[in-house]
Amino acid sequence: QQPVQSPQAVILREGEDAVINCSSSKALYSVHWYRQKHGEAPVFLMILLKGGEQKGHDKISASFNEKKQQSSLYLTASQLSYSGTYFCGTVFTQGGSEKLVFGKGTKLTVNP
Amino acid sequence: SQTIHQWPATLVQPVGSPLSLECTVEGTSNPNLYWYRQAAGRGLQLLFYSVGIGQISSEVPQNLSASRPQDRQFILSSKKLLLSDSGFYLCAWSQGRVQETQYFGPGTRLLVL
Numbered sequence: 001q002q003p004v005q006s007p008q009a010v011i012l013r014e015g016e017d018a019v020i021n022c023s024s025s026k027a028l029y030s031v032h033w034y035r036q037k038h039g040e041a042p043v044f045l046m047i048l049l050k051g052g053e054q055k056g057h058d059k060i061s062a063s064f065n066e067k068k069q070q071s072s073l074y075l076t077a078s079q080l081s082y083s084g085t086y087f088c089g090t091v092f093t094q095g096g097s098e099k100l101v102f103g104k105g106t107k108l109t110v111n112p
Numbered sequence: 113s114q115t116i117h118q119w120p121a122t123l124v125q126p127v128g129s130p131l132s133l134e135c136t137v138e139g140t141s142n143p144n145l146y147w148y149r150q151a152a153g154r155g156l157q158l159l160f161y162s163v164g165i166g167q168i169s170s171e172v173p174q175n176l177s178a179s180r181p182q183d184r185q186f187i188l189s190s191k192k193l194l195l196s197d198s199g200f201y202l203c204a205w206s207q208g209r210v211q212e213t214q215y216f217g218p219g220t221r222l223l224v225l
Contacts (some may be wrong), residue, residue, distance in 0.1 A: 032213065032214070040218075040219075041202055041216040041217060041218055041219050042156070042202070042216050043216070044213050044214070044215060047213055087155065087156065089214075097169065098209060099158065099161075099171075100158070100214060101158070102155055102156040103155065104154070104155040105155050
């Protein structure tokens with residue numbers, strides 16, 4: 001049930017773009033994206049609730065392809081502050097209860 | 113506005129000792145509460161979640177337990193810590209369903225020696 005993130009790690013120079021993918025073997029009803037800086041708690045970026053939905057946050061945006069059961073996070077013109085580990089979370093229904101399950105994360109390093 | 117607190121921030125405990133981590137939320141009522149553990153360099157593992165006072169669901173069998181004595185208080189406990197209990201413990205809250213955004217507290221870094 002854990003979503004699969006790719007790549008596991010990416011290194012960029014400031015100003016470059018990156019795409020982080022999140023896919024699931026089960027039907028997706030929503031996708032949550034978080035960023036965690038080293039030693040800190042994860043911070044919410046955005047949530048996508050509908051297939052085809054796209055959202056943006058500064059120069060970070062995401063799309064949700066319900067049919068393909070995947071979501072992608074786009075980081076445009078990356079800044080040093082974008083460095084961190086990005087997690088996607090997907091909601092599954094099991095035993096009548098809903099659970100948010102996170103992927104293993106993608107470590108993004110932005111260098112000057 | 114809502115805020116979430118966790119303490120202590122850092123804890124070093126010997127193997128076999130008890131544990132009590134506390135999490136409180138302010139500015140909301142009847143939140144869903146969650147405990148996660150993150151091992152060094154790893155992802156987020158859900159340990160427990162609670163939809164109300166006294167209602168605890170356990171996700172992973174282990175020597176940890178959770179309690180919710182008050183609406184906005186969530187406690188993680190252990191009677192005897194293991195080396196494998198070391199990690200970064202995060203409390204989170206959401207309003208309503210799991211589909212809603214979860215907001216994380218600052219975390220407690222636990223080292224068991």
